[in-house]
Structure formats: structure tokens, C-alpha cells
Amino acid sequence: MTISAAITQLHQVLGNRLTRSKSDLDLHGRSETHFPLTPPDAVAYPETTEEVAQIVTICAEAGCPVVPWGTGTSLEGHSLAFSGGVSVDFARMNKVLRINEADMDVVVQPGLTREELNRELRATGLFFSVDPGANASLGGMAMTRASGTTAVRYGTMRDNVRALQVVLADGRVIRTGTRARKSSSGYDLTGLMVGSEGTLGLVTELTLKLHGQPEAISAAVCAFADMESAVNAVIATIQMGVPMARIEFIDAATAAAFNLYASADLPEAPHLLVEFHGSDEGAAQDAERFGEIAAEFGATGVQSATLAEERNALWAMRHNAFYACLALRPGARSIVTDICVPISRLAEAVEETRDDIARASIPGPIVGHVGDGNFHTVLLFDEADEAERAEAAELSARMVERSLRMGGTATGEHGIGVGKLDYMAAEHGDGWSVMAEIKRALDPKNILNPGKVVRLN
Numbered sequence: 001m002t003i004s005a006a007i008t009q010l011h012q013v014l015g016n017r018l019t020r021s022k023s024d025l026d027l028h029g030r031s032e033t034h035f036p037l038t039p040p041d042a043v044a045y046p047e048t049t050e051e052v053a054q055i056v057t058i059c060a061e062a063g064c065p066v067v068p069w070g071t072g073t074s075l076e077g078h079s080l081a082f083s084g085g086v087s088v089d090f091a092r093m094n095k096v097l098r099i100n101e102a103d104m105d106v107v108v109q110p111g112l113t114r115e116e117l118n119r120e121l122r123a124t125g126l127f128f129s130v131d132p133g134a135n136a137s138l139g140g141m142a143m144t145r146a147s148g149t150t151a152v153r154y155g156t157m158r159d160n161v162r163a164l165q166v167v168l169a170d171g172r173v174i175r176t177g178t179r180a181r182k183s184s185s186g187y188d189l190t191g192l193m194v195g196s197e198g199t200l201g202l203v204t205e206l207t208l209k210l211h212g213q214p215e216a217i218s219a220a221v222c223a224f225a226d227m228e229s230a231v232n233a234v235i236a237t238i239q240m241g242v243p244m245a246r247i248e249f250i251d252a253a254t255a256a257a258f259n260l261y262a263s264a265d266l267p268e269a270p271h272l273l274v275e276f277h278g279s280d281e282g283a284a285q286d287a288e289r290f291g292e293i294a295a296e297f298g299a300t301g302v303q304s305a306t307l308a309e310e311r312n313a314l315w316a317m318r319h320n321a322f323y324a325c326l327a328l329r330p331g332a333r334s335i336v337t338d339i340c341v342p343i344s345r346l347a348e349a350v351e352e353t354r355d356d357i358a359r360a361s362i363p364g365p366i367v368g369h370v371g372d373g374n375f376h377t378v379l380l381f382d383e384a385d386e387a388e389r390a391e392a393a394e395l396s397a398r399m400v401e402r403s404l405r406m407g408g409t410a411t412g413e414h415g416i417g418v419g420k421l422d423y424m425a426a427e428h429g430d431g432w433s434v435m436a437e438i439k440r441a442l443d444p445k446n447i448l449n450p451g452k453v454v455r456l457n
Contacts, residue, residue: 003085006062007042010086013054017045017092028087032322033075034333034381034389035419040067040081047092049165049173049204056202057171059086060447067449068198070140071113075336076417078144078197083450088202090139096120097205104210105162105179110139110203117208126210129154132413133319139203144415145195149246149318152238152371153277154211156413161194165205169443179207192438197415198449200442214277217245218287219305219314223269225298227251227354227366230270231347233297234370238343242289246275247371248318251354254325254365261324262317267301273318275311318367325365325378332380333389335419337396339403340374340412350375352402360395362388374412397422416453424454 001009011018020042029039041064046052059066065085072079081087090111097107101124108117115135117128130141132148140146142164147156154160163177176189193201224230234247250258250273255266272294276286291302305311317324326334341349350366357364357377368375379395381388400410400423410416410423424432436454439446446456 001062003041003062003064006058006064007086009058010042010044010055013058014044014046014051017047019043019045028069028072028089029080030072031075031077031080032073032336033419034335034383034392035077035080038080038082040087041084043069043087043089045089045092049167052088052167052202052204053171053173055086055088056167056169056447060170060445063445063447065450066202066447068139068143068202070111070137070143071135073134073136074140074144074417075414076411076419078415078417078449078452079140080418082418085447090137093204099124099126100179101126103179104212105207106210107205107207108138109205110137110142112138114138114141121210125213127213128160128208129211130157130160133321138206138208142194142203142206143197145413147369147372147374147413149248149315149369151369151374151413152247153243153245158191158194160209161190161206162209163207164190164193164203166193166201166203168201169445169448173204174201177207195415197417197452199439199453200448202448214245214283216280216283217275217277217306217311218283219246219273219275219311220287220290220302221266221271221273221305221314222294222299222302223255223267223271224300225269227270227350228347229297230272231350231370233272233294233299235343235346236293236297237290238371240289240293242286242293243276243278244274244286244290244371245277246273246315247369248273249350249366249368249370249375250318250321251366253328253363254321254367257321257324257328257365258317261320261327264317272299273314275315321365321367322378325367325380328363328365329380331382333383335379335381335392335396336376336414337379337399338368338374338376338412338414339399339408339410340372341403341406341408343373345406345408346370346373346375349402349406349408353377353399356395356398360391362391362395364392364395369413372412373408418451421453421455
């Protein structure tokens with residue numbers, strides 16, 4: 001069977017939920033960052049696990065690539081059909097299937113976004129903690145092992161996915177894990193699938209861990225004279241055991257971007273944005289202790305935010321950091337890269353990165369979830385200027401090399417996609433070959449999101 005014949009057969013199964021319209025193809029061929037328009041051959045909108053299994057089975061017979069699509073917010077080309085094929089858009093599989101309040105877990109479909117889930121949970125006193133900033137789909141978050149602003153306290157997707165339902169490359173449907181809080185039963189297939197970026201299977205159902213909504217939430221923002229002082233305040237706070245719910249860093253360039261984009265009034269200096277969860281007394285004590293630590297490192301202009309609308313405005317500003325940074329250079333494209341290093345090397349990594357960008361001809365604001373050693377740059381370049389594009393790529397490469405030299409990783413939360421394939425061998429050595437062997441075993445025809453995470457040739 002040819003790919004064209006497979007698409008014809010899929011149309012018989014899905015009807016008008018299989019589309020080849022130019023608008024749909026272009027939508028699913030776009031990336032948030034620097035990758036070129038790469039439309040698939042068709043877009044499928046399944047509504048059930050059975051339909052996903054049918055899609056994969058038909059495509060497997062034809063050797064047709066199958067590329068999962070959540071909300072399209074990934075940054076390393078994860079969802080682009082570089083080899084053509086069918087983009088499987090999970091927008092219609094977006095239901096909360098079951099809330100288990102007593103067990104503090106929830107069963108959802110992959111197309112549901114994190115914000116939609118938390119709206120559904122409001123009346124229960126529970127919430128889903130992983131907050132990558134973008135209103136991403138939960139399936140996509142699991143597949144990229146996403147984290148975000150709250151990971152320093154509540155963990156990443158790796159820590160918050162209990163079980164999955166997955167369609168494999170041959171159309172089989174399996175369940176990984178259970179609703180139990182722990183297990184020593186067999187290989188950890190859930191852990192294998194989380195972070196696999198759709199290269200080993202398509203997730204059609206997730207069981208997620210929930211947390212109790214805190215009694216009190218207190219947030220604050222403060223400025224520092226230099227980046228080193230701000231980062232060292234983070235390190236000291238973590239080492240002192242202050243239970244931070246969020247501890248975010250922005251550099252002077254990002255503060256300027258917030259002022260322009262969100263009409264903020266921040267000094268153009270490095271800042272920390274922090275949040276504490278707990279009882280009224282506990283959150284207040286944690287905030288006070290942090291204030292003392294920050295003051296030791298020269299923090300100024302501390303602004304507290306205890307009212308919900310104040311906190312929401314603060315974190316909306318942080319969540320829109322990418323778009324605020326883009327507005328610094330209208331019309332520019334971006335390489336958005338992240339690394340994660342041990343906390344003890346964080347100040348050094350940030351300082352070296354800042355100095356590297358300062359010597360460059362292009363801007364690169366720095367922002368990050370530094371409570372767990374993870375930070376990002378938004379490297380802005382003129383798409384028509386090949387020298388600037390090459391400079392941005394080289395800055396990104398040096399960030400990864402710096403991270404690996406310091407015992408860190410090429411990416412703390414963005415994932416590999418195609419954008420960071422070149423660094424996998426340096427980070428994993430022969431372990432990368434083992435990943436390729438797993439891929440060949442589960443997807444011998446290489447139809448599931450081919451070209452991502454591993455290289456098979």
C-alpha cells in the first residue's frame with residue numbers, strides 16, 4: 001500500500017475528520033521557533049483509542065509516518081512531519097474521564113490542556129501541578145517530560161504520571177502502570193513512554209497525580225544588582241531547605257521585555273519571582289525567611305503579591321516571557337534553548353552564558369526555573385541573515401557543551417525533537433545506541449514520529 005492509498009483508507013474510516021486542506025496542513029507544519037514550514041500529507045482528528053489504533057495500523061501497512069500533535073507549543077520540532085505522513089491531532093480527545101478525589105488522581109485524554117484540567121478540578125480542592133507556562137496538552141507534556149515553574153516543589157511530568165494507555169506501532173493497545181502509588185512489578189513502561197516524544201507509541205489516556213490546593217499562597221518579586229547575586233540567592237534558598245513552590249529568574253533584558261510587553265515597572269536588572277504554598281502561618285514564615293536570604297545577597301525593591309489577582313498578573317507576565325522577548329525584536333525568529341545543571345554549578349553556568357551572549361551580535365534574554373538548575377535563552381536572529389542564524393545556533397551549541405561539562409544535560413524540559421539530536425551521543429554515549437535498539441524493537445518500520453530523539457541510520 002502507498003501513502004496515498006493509506007490516506008484514502010483513513011478517509012473512509014474518519015470521514016471529514018481526515019483533512020488535506022492547505023490551512024490545516026500549514027497549521028500542523030508550523031513551529032513556535034526557528035524550524036521551517038513543514039506540512040504533513042494529511043491531518044487526522046481521532047475521537048477514540050480505537051480510531052487511533054486504526055490510524056496506526058493502516059499507516060504501518062503503508063510505511064506511512066505518524067506524527068502526534070497536541071497544541072503545537074513544543075520548541076524543538078517535535079510535532080513537525082519532516083518525513084511527511086499523517087499528523088494525528090488529539091484536539092477531539094480532550095475529556096476528563098474520571099476524577100478520583102480520595103486517591104488524588106485523575107484519568108484524562110491526551111488532548112486536554114493543563115488549564116482545562118485545573119478548571120475542572122476547582123470544586124474538588126485538588127489541582128494538577130505541572131506548569132510549563134504554555135497551555136500545553138497533557139499528552140504532549142507527558143511525551144516531552146515537561147516540567148516548568150512548579151517543578152522545584154511538585155516535580156516534573158515524570159513524577160506526576162501514574163499510568164498510560166498507549167497505541168504501539170503495530171496497532172496494539174497497552175496499559176502501562178496502575179493507579180497504585182507504587183509498584184515493583186516488571187519493567188517501568190510508564191517511565192519509558194514519558195519523554196519518548198511519540199517515537200514509541202501514541203498516548204490515548206493518562207492517569208495523573210493530583211495535589212491538594214494550598215491553604216495560602218504568597219508570591220513576591222525582587223531585584224538584584226547582578227545575575228550572580230540573584231542566582232546565589234537561589235542556591236542559598238534551596239540549600240537552607242525553604243520549601244519554594246516556584247523560584248524563577250529573569251535577567252535585565254527580560255525585565256525590559258516585561259516592561260514593554262506587559263506594561264510592568266521593573267528595574268532593568270536581574271530579578272527573582274517566587275511563590276510559597278502552605279498554611280497562612282507557614283507561607284508567611286517561608287516568605288519572611290526568603291526575604292532574609294535575598295537581603296543577604298543585596299535584593300532590593302521586594303514587592304509582595306498575596307491577592308489572587310496580583311499573583312495571577314505576576315505569573316501571566318512570566319508565562320508570556322517568550323512572546324515578550326520576541327517583541328524586543330519584531331519580525332525576528334528564535335532559537336529557544338534550555339539546559340539544566342547541578343545547583344552547585346548554576347551561578348557559573350548562568351554567568352558564562354551571559355558573558356557569551358554579551359559578546360554576540362544578537363540579543364538573547366535569559367529566563368528560567370532556576371530552583372532546579374534549569375534556565376533558558378531566547379536567541380533572536382534575522383531569518384534572512386544566515387550569519388545571525390549561524391551565530392544563534394553556535395550560542396545554543398556552546399550552552400549545551402557548557403552544561404555537559406558541568407555534569408548537566410542538553411535539555412531540562414524542552415526535549416530533543418530534531419533540534420538537539422546532535423548532542424545526544426555526547427550526553428549518553430552508548431546509552432543512545434540502546435535507545436535506538438528500543439526504538440527498533442517497538443517500531444521496526446520507523447513510522448512513529450521518525451527522526452526524533454534517536455537516529456536509526
